[in-house]
Amino acid sequence: MVNPARATPRLVALDWGSTRLRAWLLGEHGAVLAERQNASGASTIEGGPAAFEQALAGLAGDWLDLTLPAVACGMVGSAHGWREAPYVACPARLDTLHEHLVPVKASATTVHIVPGMVDDPTDGTPDVMRGEETQVLGLVKDRSDLGERACVLMPGTHSKWVQVRDGIVTRIRTRMTGETYALLRRQSVLARLMPADDAALNREAFSAGVAAARDARGADLLAQLFSVRTLGLTGRWPSEALPDHLSGLLIGHELVGGLRTADGPLALVGEPELCRRYALALDVLGTAAVTTHANTACAGLWQLAAQAGWVEA
Amino acid sequence: MVNPARATPRLVALDWGSTRLRAWLLGEHGAVLAERQNASGASTIEGGPAAFEQALAGLAGDWLDLTLPAVACGMVGSAHGWREAPYVACPARLDTLHEHLVPVKASATTVHIVPGMVDDPTDGTPDVMRGEETQVLGLVKDRSDLGERACVLMPGTHSKWVQVRDGIVTRIRTRMTGETYALLRRQSVLARLMPADDAALNREAFSAGVAAARDARGADLLAQLFSVRTLGLTGRWPSEALPDHLSGLLIGHELVGGLRTADGPLALVGEPELCRRYALALDVLGTAAVTTHANTACAGLWQLAAQAGWVEA
Numbered sequence: 325m326v327n328p329a330r331a332t333p334r335l336v337a338l339d340w341g342s343t344r345l346r347a348w349l350l351g352e353h354g355a356v357l358a359e360r361q362n363a364s365g366a367s368t369i370e371g372g373p374a375a376f377e378q379a380l381a382g383l384a385g386d387w388l389d390l391t392l393p394a395v396a397c398g399m400v401g402s403a404h405g406w407r408e409a410p411y412v413a414c415p416a417r418l419d420t421l422h423e424h425l426v427p428v429k430a431s432a433t434t435v436h437i438v439p440g441m442v443d444d445p446t447d448g449t450p451d452v453m454r455g456e457e458t459q460v461l462g463l464v465k466d467r468s469d470l471g472e473r474a475c476v477l478m479p480g481t482h483s484k485w486v487q488v489r490d491g492i493v494t495r496i497r498t499r500m501t502g503e504t505y506a507l508l509r510r511q512s513v514l515a516r517l518m519p520a521d522d523a524a525l526n527r528e529a530f531s532a533g534v535a536a537a538r539d540a541r542g543a544d545l546l547a548q549l550f551s552v553r554t555l556g557l558t559g560r561w562p563s564e565a566l567p568d569h570l571s572g573l574l575i576g577h578e579l580v581g582g583l584r585t586a587d588g589p590l591a592l593v594g595e596p597e598l599c600r601r602y603a604l605a606l607d608v609l610g611t612a613a614v615t616t617h618a619n620t621a622c623a624g625l626w627q628l629a630a631q632a633g634w635v636e637a
Numbered sequence: 638m639v640n641p642a643r644a645t646p647r648l649v650a651l652d653w654g655s656t657r658l659r660a661w662l663l664g665e666h667g668a669v670l671a672e673r674q675n676a677s678g679a680s681t682i683e684g685g686p687a688a689f690e691q692a693l694a695g696l697a698g699d700w701l702d703l704t705l706p707a708v709a710c711g712m713v714g715s716a717h718g719w720r721e722a723p724y725v726a727c728p729a730r731l732d733t734l735h736e737h738l739v740p741v742k743a744s745a746t747t748v749h750i751v752p753g754m755v756d757d758p759t760d761g762t763p764d765v766m767r768g769e770e771t772q773v774l775g776l777v778k779d780r781s782d783l784g785e786r787a788c789v790l791m792p793g794t795h796s797k798w799v800q801v802r803d804g805i806v807t808r809i810r811t812r813m814t815g816e817t818y819a820l821l822r823r824q825s826v827l828a829r830l831m832p833a834d835d836a837a838l839n840r841e842a843f844s845a846g847v848a849a850a851r852d853a854r855g856a857d858l859l860a861q862l863f864s865v866r867t868l869g870l871t872g873r874w875p876s877e878a879l880p881d882h883l884s885g886l887l888i889g890h891e892l893v894g895g896l897r898t899a900d901g902p903l904a905l906v907g908e909p910e911l912c913r914r915y916a917l918a919l920d921v922l923g924t925a926a927v928t929t930h931a932n933t934a935c936a937g938l939w940q941l942a943a944q945a946g947w948v949e950a
Contacts, residue, residue, distance in 0.1 A: 442871075444871060449849075449861075449864040449867060449868060450864075450867045450868065450870070450871045450873070451863070451864070451867050452867055452870065482826070482863060483859075497860055498860065498863040498867075499857075499859040499860045499863065500825070500826075500859050500860075500862045500863045501859050503825055503826060504821075504825075504859060504862070507820045507821070507824060507825060508817075508820070511820060511824065512813070512816055512817075512820060513795070513813075513816060536762075541856060542856035542857055543854060543855035543856040543890075543893070543894055543897075544812075544855055544890075544893075544894030544895075544897070545858045545859075545890065545894075546796075546812040546813050546814050546817060546858075546887065546890055546891050546894060547810055547811065547812045547813075547891075547894055547895075548762075549813045549817070550764070550795060550811040550812065550813045551762040551763075551764070554762060554763045554764050554765055554811075555762060555763065557763070557765065558755075558757060558763045560763070574859070577856075577857075577858065577859055578859050580856070580857075581856055581857030581858075581859065581860055582857075582860075584856075584857075
């Protein structure tokens, strides 16, 4: 139930990623009045700015007609998006991120696009994120302690590890866990021993994969991957357990690699089922996730609007 | 030129893998009188034993009519092959491997199928090979010093690391380097920044990948994979160098993982161009490959026939 006092619409918030467009109509204090989503992801849109405007009108045209400010994060701001919002370089302050919003004029309102962030150290490999910076902002809005010092892990196709210190994003590291899993589970020799459909999580097989990654200290992944086949061939794990063993290996390797440089408490932000899987893996590794948040993008978009002075925090 | 004194056919040798069938007609002392190959790999054949016999007749029917002994290694002996030749368990003597040959009657002759080997320790993960045991046998036939103590590396789709000690195969470890490379290079987000066609080897980009794997001590591969994208996005490597950087990363991780437990000199056996790539990587790691052999399967098949008493060694 939304408090009637908060029911006046104040902001249109958009999380516009590669494959999906999510929109929230927010009232006072960021209260969610309505939420919609569809498959109009930025990577699916061809035809330039007009096509982006049309896609947005298709999902939330009636909201835009309210002439509210609108803020959008995600791949909508990439070079192939609606308009490019250049990366802000790390170390990057979260409380001044709104100064880098890139306005793009639509017929009914102006949409302010959130820039991504780039971490490009002279003595290391570069990394980037676009959309996750807004999730981090939403996280620390409600948990200022994490804004002081935390490692924020947003698992997924390309898991993002974001180090925050004193309200500043100091480091970004992406691990290709989800995409590697999908390729190996569906298209490699490992798929041949696996059932087409996923079964319920086999915690034992998953945990054994995490433990194997831990025991290998996160090294020799290419050998451990083939073991998924031989453990199946020799009957050590039944066919339906193999996808979870593979998942445990990959998530285990990701965590062992990432925890080595993580500074401060670890905060998990993402889809609840996936976060539970990571929390289980962290348990095997003896590391507790301090907090788990389902989606903080909406809170981050509100926070940006507040920092810009368009709404009252 | 074959010495005329050796020109009498003595053996039909078959390397019958998943995707290709290679056949040699061998004379005295294993001299190669003729060589043929086609795409009748074991995984392409449906219809049971008759279909295998037909496929063999299609490539080498005239050789079989000479009523010579025939020896075949590779996936032809798998559960889905012509006839299953059960794995010999490690530690496995190479000089008694012929005792485990499985005969299968064809119309013109009997084909003796070489068993694979399984390494199934109670305190570790199992591993297998089928075909590579014959390559190892062929290698140590000409290099008895390597039969005493060597780590034999056969790079490829599924790279095989085979530890030999006192003529005994003591350990098998498979690393999914080639298959992982192919999936990532063609079907992952990394492919988007890469040209469709491979350019000539970029030694600098390749070596930098190997060095990155070395510096990470073979850990955190999932993070290094994404760096292939960001190094391209930020212009550190041009598009055409990215496949080789990815290749260097994966081969580097394989080598760092494998060398950790390798005992004795390292012997590279495989396709010459791929072996050169591995030799370059070993150079970056400061480890020299003691020897490189193009194909030792044929020599191994001859050696098995000699051990069985069908030909004179």
